[in-house]
Amino acid sequence: MNKQIMLDLKERSHKKVFALIRAQGNVSGAALAKQMEMQPSSLVxxxxxxKDKTLIRVSGYGNSTDKGGKRPLLWQVNPEYGNIIGLEVMRHSIRAVVVNLAGDILMKVEKEFSPDRTEKTIKRILTTIFEVLNEISISKTPVLYISLAVPGIVNPVTHRxxxxxxLKLEDFDLKSFVEERFNIPxxxxxxxNAGALGEQWFNKGESFVNNILYIMYNPLAGGMGLGVVLNQKLYTGSNGIAGEIFSRVPSLEQIINEKSNEIPKEEILIPLADGIKNIQISDLYNFSKKGCPLSKAVLTGLSKQVAKEISKITGLFDPERITLGGDLSICENLCCDEIMTALRELLEKNYPFKIQIPQVEYAKTKIFSAATGATALFLSDELSL
Structure with missing residues (x-):
């Protein structure tokens, strides 16, 4: 697949209008002209x-004004222009999504496996992409881009x-490896960072949030990760390591060992004999709903540790929104409420002045937030203002 299928929007104003239409769905020209502070003739x-590039299409008619007159045309992104495949690659699973250009999620799938050699992981990536392409081929809609979200440090320019x-990878060109095999950008x-981009590009009906902190916790990939959007742009730092905060959040194994000593064995419902190392956040959440005191204590302990790290970062970036993604989002309101309570206490204690506590919420696409956000890499590159 060649570059001719890319959006190819060179004018800043064209990119901004397209981004607004995509964010708001069905929107009139008058509303766009007002937001862009642009003459109607220029917007037309x-x-x-x-429309000539088939990037947008008329979706219907809006309501006429109180004074009457013609009903305005409503515009939307053409969802059939192309699809984007996003994958979050982890040692124990691959999560894949397919979204169209309008931002609708057409497919999502998770493939779990036992951690293995690097060569096996790469083979699984290729197999997953092949299976996804095979499943969506019936639609005949072209695939614009494949984007892979991985734990670790990635060069933001070369994507190396x-x-x-x-993933036990060092100085590896996964981009070219995939591109050459599928002939797709x-x-x-x-x-x-993928999760943070997703928060920026997949909030339909909302204006762009200026400053976002996206927090994820993956015990098999080294703990806590951070994605930062500053002034509506992803911030990766000078060397691509801005999100690598090297937090001191204990591993799940450490927290489980600590809390299990405080609870009578007969009250522990979650099986520990199979190996604590294999216990995931999803397991803890499922057993907490069954009344397991250990599971709830571990999730509460993890939430307080995460809140402690977030409180340090909050003073540095002063975000409008903090989003919990990845495996943290499995826990519905449990972790979110615990983090919010602990964060409020820490901020009130450490800051002598009153500051507005950022909104803390879960990523809307939950465990698929990094895979979905990865697809926004295409939009971010194509529509960079």
Missing amino acids: YILRHL IIYSFG TGVINDA
């Missing part, structure tokens, strides 16, 4: 250009993996 030219503890991004 841009809309015609985007500098180092990934979770490909990108690679850090998993937490």
Whole structure:
């Protein structure tokens, strides 16, 4: 697949209009002109250009004004222009999504496996992409891009993996490896950065949030990761390691060992004999719903540790929103409420002045937030203002 299928929008104003239409869904030209502070004639030219490229289409008619008159045309992104495949690659599983250009999620799947050699992981990546392509081939809609979210440090310019503890990769060009095999433009991004991009690009109906912290916790990939959006742009730092905060959040194994000594054995419902190392957040959450005191104590302890790390970062970046993604989002309101309570206490204690506590919420696409966010790498690159 060649580059001719890319969006190919060179004018800043064209990119911005397209991004607004994508974010708001069905929107009138008058509303766009007001938001862009643009003359209607100039906007009509841009809309015609985007329509000629089949990037947008008329979706219907809006309501006429109180004074009457013609009903305005409503515009939307053409969902049939192309699809984007996003994958979050972990040692124990691959999560894959397919989204269309309008941002609708068409497919999502998780493939779990036992951690293995690096060669096996790469083979699984290729197999997953092949299976996804095979499943969506019936639609005849072209695939615009493949994006891979991985734990570790990724060069934001070349997309080369500098180092990934979770995947045991160092100085590896996964981008070219995939691109050459499928002949589809490909990108690679850090998993937490992918989640942050997703928060920016997949909040339909909302204006862009200026400053976002995206937090994820993956015990098999080295712990806590951070994605930062500052002034509506992903911040990766000088060397691509801005999200690598090297937190001191204990591993799940450490927290389980600590809490299990405080609870009578006969009250522990979650099986420990199979190996504590294999216990995941999803296991803890499922057993906490069954009334297991150990599971709830571990999740509460983890939440307080995460809140402690977030409180340090909050003073540095002063975000509007903190989003919990990845495996943290499995826990519905349990972790979120615990983190919010602990964060409020820490901020009130450490800051002598009153500051507004950032909104803390779960990623809307839950465990698929990094895979979904990875697809936003295409949008971020194509629509960079």
